[in-house]
Amino acid sequence: MRFTSEQRLDDGVLERGFTLGEIPGILWTPGSASAPAPLILLGHPGGLHKMYPRLVARARHSAAEGFAAATIELPWSGDRPRSAAAEEARADLRRALEAGEPVDDEIVDRLVLPLVEKAVPEWRAALDALLSLPEIGGPAGYAGGVIAIGIRLAVVEPRISAALLFAGSFVPRTMFEEARQVTIPLQVLLQWDDEGNDRQTALDLFDAFGTKEKTLHANMGGHTGVPQFEGDDGNRFFARHLK
């Protein structure tokens, strides 16, 4: 991991850009940390530049409660090399959505499974690098979207102790089996009136999770309208499990 930029935000949070091999990422650490801070990995749908305003807001909110937060670019997104297969799957998804058609399982598989296969080892490598920094201490959590990445991390990565997952309907059917293997505490956010999201799939997935400590928070407000108080609830969830 190589730091490429550093700035102090007005609330004292230290924001550092880094690269991990060819993968760009961002690390935020609390301004006033006496002990190593527990780490929250911030998931997102890809495109760090576009997602930056929302990511930095989430990171600052977490830092105010003493958490470090970090994210990396997804494969085939942002400034990273494109994949023809991923582009084609995205185009097929877009076509189905624009036509108002149900999205074939086959499209979801082509879109999500290779992404999970490639992204999860990268997030684990980022975890290796981040947890070796003296200002960061375990355990770690995962918060955010591409719920399939969160599920796989929760199953294969023992250093992820809790996950706050944003419900999304593009979940390959095989991931439901993986969901049954999740045993860490989960909080799942569902936007009840998100028209681009299949509510029943989200509820079925919540039902499938094997952990006994799972909580579903459903709210109104559309796809991007997660109420502000869920940020506080998320911090409390991680405080219960990472501190």
Add this chain to the structure above:
Amino acid sequence: MRFTSEQRLDDGVLERGFTLGEIPGILWTPGSASAPAPLILLGHPGGLHKMYPRLVARARHSAAEGFAAATIELPWSGDRPRSAAAEEARADLRRALEAGEPVDDEIVDRLVLPLVEKAVPEWRAALDALLSLPEIGGPAGYAGGVIAIGIRLAVVEPRISAALLFAGSFVPRTMFEEARQVTIPLQVLLQWDDEGNDRQTALDLFDAFGTKEKTLHANMGGHTGVPQFEGDDGNRFFARHLK
């Protein structure tokens, strides 16, 4: 309203028994209140003696955040006169549950509709009496079970500004129409693995609520296993809307 008993609990909360006509009730007020406290009405399934341990725990938790809490006995429960029709409906319900049969809408109607008709005016009379006390200030909230009572109160009682409802499946179909008329902020608690509760009915009811400010919290732990952190979440919900 006539106070019939008074004791100071070890955390300073003042607990007073009262009667409102023939109806017994309990009022809890915070130990150190400088201003009039907002009031939370504590709903329950009937039987104040039996429910007391859980009610006092909820009241103390609310009082710690500056809320007064109060409850009254339900019609035909506890020390109040019985109703032959209500006893028969309860027996029919018990028989259906013990036989593992689905509960007829007709039984639910006979059980719940007369209860709502009789209880809601009593809760409103209690609200009249309680809000006239100098130590209590509006607005008020309703928290708890017999969700049908909570729905009716939310629709007809303008002094109820927010409600935290415990999902239950014994909701008359006509109450779904009333649910559409609810416009106050709601938080709905659902025990996901509550075998005595029809999950789909609870989800359908949550969907039906007309308010834009509705949040569903689903947890594991069985019928009585609501996680402790939901008490804090409930306080924060009421703090957002009653303070």
